[in-house]
Structure formats: C-alpha cells, structure tokens
Amino acid sequence: MSEQKQVMSGKSVSDSVDDTSKTLHDAIDSTSQTVSPALNNLSECSHKAVNKLADVAINVAESLEQESDSLRKMKIKLLEQCRTHINDKPLMVLGLAISSGFLVGWLLKKR
Numbered sequence: 001m002s003e004q005k006q007v008m009s010g011k012s013v014s015d016s017v018d019d020t021s022k023t024l025h026d027a028i029d030s031t032s033q034t035v036s037p038a039l040n041n042l043s044e045c046s047h048k049a050v051n052k053l054a055d056v057a058i059n060v061a062e063s064l065e066q067e068s069d070s071l072r073k074m075k076i077k078l079l080e081q082c083r084t085h086i087n088d089k090p091l092m093v094l095g096l097a098i099s100s101g102f103l104v105g106w107l108l109k110k111r
Helices: 002-009 014-087 090-111
Strands: none
Touching: 014 090
16 A cells, blocks of 8 residues: 555555655755854864963963973082081081980970
8 A cells, every 4th residue: 555655655665765865965054154154153162272271381381391390400509508517517416416306305294
C-alpha cells in the first residue's frame, strides 16, 4: 500500500531521502554561516587571551630569575661577612654561640 502512495505521488524513497538530505545540508550551511563569525571572534579572543597570559608568565619567570640571582648574591655576601667576622673575633663568636645554646636550653626546659 505504501508503494502505491509513493508511485501515485511520483516520488520514490530515494527521491524523498535526497530531498530531505538537501534540506538538512541547506540548514547546516545556513547555520554555519550564521555561527561562523561568532566562532571566529571567539577564536580570535581566545588566542589573544592566551598570548597575554604567556606574556605575563614570561615576565613573572624573568622577574623570579632576577630576584633569585639577587638573593644568591646576598647569601654569598652574608656568608663572606660571617666568615670575616668569625676569623677576626673567634672568641667572641664562640662566647655568643655558647650563650645562645644556654639561653635556648633554658627556654625549652621551662616548657
């Protein structure tokens, strides 16, 4: 019976599928033309945001590297000053170390 309807209307199943397929392709093309500018804009903004984040990360890394070098230099300078002070006045430094040890021991003992 369905064959009779198709024959009477002059369309076969393949013609109907072709028509539906064309309609769907047209709908997809229309939608993609509508959405394409928005997607392009979103993509462009995303790339700009990633570039800005990369620039900030590079600046932070460079700043940390400079500060690290500065701290390393300060540490070396402090160690040299300590060595000089210990070599110049070894008895005073020994007295300070012993006094500090007694003070810390006394404070910890009270707890």
